Amino acid sequence: MIMEYKMDTIKTFYYDRPIIEKGYANQTLSIDISVPDISVKPVDEKMKDVFIGGKGFDLWLLWHSVKSTTHWTDPDNAICIASGPMGGTPLYPGSGKSIVTTISPLTGSVIDSNVGGYFGPYLKFSGFDALEVKGKTEKDIVILIDGVDEKVEILETSGLPDDSYDLSAILTEHFAQGKPRHISVVSTGPGAKNTRMGCLNFTWYDLKRKRARYKQAGRGGIGSVFADKRIKAIVARWDTVKADTNNPANGNALKAVGRKHAKEIVKLDPKQNEMATIGTTHLVTIMNDFDLLPTHNFQYGKHPEAVNIGQEVYRPIFDAGYDGCWMGCTVACSHGVKDFVPLTGPYKGTKVFVDGPEYETIAGCGSNLGIFDPHTIIEMNFYCDAYGLDTISVGTSIAFAMECFEMGLIDETHTRGINLSFGNRLAALEMVHQMAEGDGFGLIVGQGVRQMKSILARDYKADPHIMQDIGMEAKGLEFSEYMTKESLAQQGGYGLALKGPQHDEAWLIFLDMVHNFMPTFEQKAEALHWFPMFRTWFGLCGLCKLPWNDIVPEDNKDTPEPAKVMKHVEWYAEYYTAVTGKKTTPDEIIRMSEGVYNFQRIFNLKMGFGQRDHDDIPYRAVGPVKPVEYESRRERYDKELVEKHHVDITGMDTEEKNRLLRKFREALYEELKDAVYKRRGWTANGIPTLETVRRLGIDFPDVLELLKAHGIE
Amino acid sequence: MMFRVNGEQRSWYEGMTVADLLGDMGDSQHYAVVRINDKHVSRPYFEKTLIPDNSEVFLIPLIAGG
Ligand code: SF4
Numbered sequence: 029m030i031m032e033y034k035m036d037t038i039k040t041f042y043y044d045r046p047i048i049e050k051g052y053a054n055q056t057l058s059i060d061i062s063v064p065d066i067s068v069k070p071v072d073e074k075m076k077d078v079f080i081g082g083k084g085f086d087l088w089l090l091w092h093s094v095k096s097t098t099h100w101t102d103p104d105n106a107i108c109i110a111s112g113p114m115g116g117t118p119l120y121p122g123s124g125k126s127i128v129t130t131i132s133p134l135t136g137s138v139i140d141s142n143v144g145g146y147f148g149p150y151l152k153f154s155g156f157d158a159l160e161v162k163g164k165t166e167k168d169i170v171i172l173i174d175g176v177d178e179k180v181e182i183l184e185t186s187g188l189p190d191d192s193y194d195l196s197a198i199l200t201e202h203f204a205q206g207k208p209r210h211i212s213v214v215s216t217g218p219g220a221k222n223t224r225m226g227c228l229n230f231t232w233y234d235l236k237r238k239r240a241r242y243k244q245a246g247r248g249g250i251g252s253v254f255a256d257k258r259i260k261a262i263v264a265r266w267d268t269v270k271a272d273t274n275n276p277a278n279g280n281a282l283k284a285v286g287r288k289h290a291k292e293i294v295k296l297d298p299k300q301n302e303m304a305t306i307g308t309t310h311l312v313t314i315m316n317d318f319d320l321l322p323t324h325n326f327q328y329g330k331h332p333e334a335v336n337i338g339q340e341v342y343r344p345i346f347d348a349g350y351d352g353c354w355m356g357c358t359v360a361c362s363h364g365v366k367d368f369v370p371l372t373g374p375y376k377g378t379k380v381f382v383d384g385p386e387y388e389t390i391a392g393c394g395s396n397l398g399i400f401d402p403h404t405i406i407e408m409n410f411y412c413d414a415y416g417l418d419t420i421s422v423g424t425s426i427a428f429a430m431e432c433f434e435m436g437l438i439d440e441t442h443t444r445g446i447n448l449s450f451g452n453r454l455a456a457l458e459m460v461h462q463m464a465e466g467d468g469f470g471l472i473v474g475q476g477v478r479q480m481k482s483i484l485a486r487d488y489k490a491d492p493h494i495m496q497d498i499g500m501e502a503k504g505l506e507f508s509e510y511m512t513k514e515s516l517a518q519q520g521g522y523g524l525a526l527k528g529p530q531h532d533e534a535w536l537i538f539l540d541m542v543h544n545f546m547p548t549f550e551q552k553a554e555a556l557h558w559f560p561m562f563r564t565w566f567g568l569c570g571l572c573k574l575p576w577n578d579i580v581p582e583d584n585k586d587t588p589e590p591a592k593v594m595k596h597v598e599w600y601a602e603y604y605t606a607v608t609g610k611k612t613t614p615d616e617i618i619r620m621s622e623g624v625y626n627f628q629r630i631f632n633l634k635m636g637f638g639q640r641d642h643d644d645i646p647y648r649a650v651g652p653v654k655p656v657e658y659e660s661r662r663e664r665y666d667k668e669l670v671e672k673h674h675v676d677i678t679g680m681d682t683e684e685k686n687r688l689l690r691k692f693r694e695a696l697y698e699e700l701k702d703a704v705y706k707r708r709g710w711t712a713n714g715i716p717t718l719e720t721v722r723r724l725g726i727d728f729p730d731v732l733e734l735l736k737a738h739g740i741e
Numbered sequence: 742m743m744f745r746v747n748g749e750q751r752s753w754y755e756g757m758t759v760a761d762l763l764g765d766m767g768d769s770q771h772y773a774v775v776r777i778n779d780k781h782v783s784r785p786y787f788e789k790t791l792i793p794d795n796s797e798v799f800l801i802p803l804i805a806g807g
Contacts, residue, residue, distance in 0.1 A: 299747055299748060299799045300799065300801055300802065301801060301803070310781055313781055313783075314773075314774050314781055314783055314803065317781075317783030317784075317785055317786065318773070318783060318784075318785070338781075339781070340779065340780070343779070538773060538803055542773045542784065543770070543771070543773065580802045582747070584802060585768070585771040585802065590771065590802070
């Protein structure tokens with residue numbers, strides 16, 4: 029790769045690397061790129077007890093960095109990245125995740141996104157449990173955290189490529205000193221600069237294929253904050269990772285529990301979801317069969333062509349080989365496509381390696397756009413990564429624009445001649461290229477659904493009411509790719525999630541809809557307590573959630589609560605105990621998460637959100653907006669009106685029935701809010717009570733003051 | 742006239758559907774998806790889908806994943 033670029037060191041900070049003790053470096057790294065200034069902050073026992081690590085540490089650092097008025101472009105806004113006490117353990121599957129937080133360009137509040145790749149563990153082993161970067165610069169910079177030479181550097185750069193794909197490859201080579209596996213690069217691309225939905229790419233080095241591979245911290249536009257600060261990349265350099273690098277309290281206990289889990293995965297994955305071969309692509313046809321695969325902007329849940337973008341098609345397309353985004357992960361689900369040749373854009377006609385696609389990208393950039401061509405989806409996936417764009421927000425935003433176009437709310441005069449009909453593959457790709465260039469209608473789409481709704485209403489006089497119903501965002505974040513219309517619990521799973529509608533807090537569709545395991549409000553509320561709490565814990569510890577419940581023990585179904593996979597929860601408690609030396613139990617795990625979870629809710633409150641109204645979701649997520657959607661599931665909806673709500677529907681037309689159904693369903697969602705708030709220890713307005721914050725040890729003076737300002741004392 | 746379920750041999754009979762299999766096993770409640778060789782079959786199709794002789798069937802636990 030021949031490229032003329034310059035990198036000049038403008039600041040160097042030398043430090044003595046601490047020994048990792050029981051999973052912690054016991055300090056964090058703070059960088060203000062405006063000054064520039066680099067410093068180290070201690071981590072004390074209270075911080076570990078209350079915030080555990082990972083997202084907890086990120087939030088604590090961010091809380092002190094931002095004011096309630098901080099805008100995402102302000103220098104105060106920090107990007108925080110952390111691993112967690114178990115992060116970097118090669119013996120236990122899925123132990124290499126990083127979690128990133130910042131104030132989001134899409135939501136205006138805290139966003140968190142978890143991501144694979146080697147960065148988090150390398151950061152910690154270099155001596156830092158978490159990193160916060162704030163400030164802004166005039167010139168492009170690269171930050172190097174070099175745990176081998178015990179120094180942190182800020183380098184001014186010019187001439188480096190814009191796109192993440194080339195940039196990471198060049199920086200890996202530049203800093204590797206012949207050992208590319210010792211490098212992890214965090215970067216974004218031109219799409220992040222020109223939209224609000226930029227993602228960050230985190231690399232891991234694939235020894236067999238001899239290339240940097242990518243995982244994305246996708247949600248919430250963190251890449252756009254990164255680009256706005258003019259950070260080209262953050263690079264971590266670390267040495268060989270060994271079993272004892274994380275220095276666990278009890279190495280033998282860790283080995284025993286780690287081996288148990290790793291072996292079980294190797295034995296059972298081939299019999300279950302085959303994650304090691306097909307990743308999450310199997311979900312496409314399964315969701316389609318259950319009428320849950322979003323198509324045409326979440327109007328419908330199935331399509332006869334879905335089979336064309338399912339696992340049977342992707343299985344032979346994926347390049348076979350080990351695809352673990354962290355060392356020792358036996359799930360190894362991070363697949364890719366070799367020698368892919370894009371048909372459009374700057375890489376047209378050249379061979380590239382594409383990391384993905386995963387289920388969310390296939391549904392978001394495929395079925396939801398009415399696209400059922402596996403190669404167009406791969407091309408969308410590739411360019412989103414290279415441009416630094418979140419495939420979920422890109423998919424859901426284009427889907428919204430396409431529906432507006434088909435409904436005549438906008439036309440070709442607004443899209444500058446582009447026919448944005450569902451299924452138009454070239455138009456979808458063109459939108460992605462325009463987002464990266466900050467040009468044409470793509471510039472508007474790249475602002476996300478919430479901004480688009482105002483822009484289209486203001487500039488093109490599109491009807492704001494219908495856009496409110498069909499624009500699939502809540503809290504400003506685009507929905508991820510599951511249909512929620514027929515599952516009240518999943519409406520809660522999305523609507524009551526702290527950062528916005530992403531399924532990583534609670535995925536309850538099957539439990540609710542398919543298995544009918546929680547028929548009452550109380551059961552739903554209990555699930556909307558336990559699952560978000562348990563899932564939060566992975567992000568505190570530096571762990572990936574997939575090994576928990578994507579492969580389950582053979583006798584799991586005979587346990588009292590199969591959905592919780594309690595055998596694994598117990599293993600996780602053992603794992604935590606073995607690393608930190610703090611004896612823990614499954615119940616204690618939930619309590620740890622509750623502290624951080626409630627703190628994040630209060631953080632939302634600080635930023636002007638975090639109350640009942642902010643948990644609203646568009647009606648498209650709750651029920652059929654248009655008569656044609658009602659008609660597509662008429663039998664189900666008629667039955668619901670008659671049997672559940674005792675309505676006599678004789679003689680009613682579809683519009684009338686739909687109006688009634690809406691009234692009932694909206695009321696149910698409000699009832700669900702009440703039940704969940706109560707279970708979580710919140711007021712009817714969705715704010716944690718004094719008793720809750722005291723019980724969880726998050727009753728810091730500024731928290732109490734904030735609650736007081738909202739009438740809670 | 743045999744097939745395998747999660748690696749264990751079972752005897753096969755003509756016309757056996759996925760629903761029959763789960764019924765015979767007393768296990769219909771927990772599985773929404775099964776895999777027959779490389780093909781996924783979901784519950785809406787359990788009654789219509791025949792299990793071929795000599796096939797390899799896997800019962801997929803997909804509960805609170807995603
Ligand atoms: S399960 Fe997949 S995403 Fe999770 S750590 Fe392993 S390879 Fe990475």
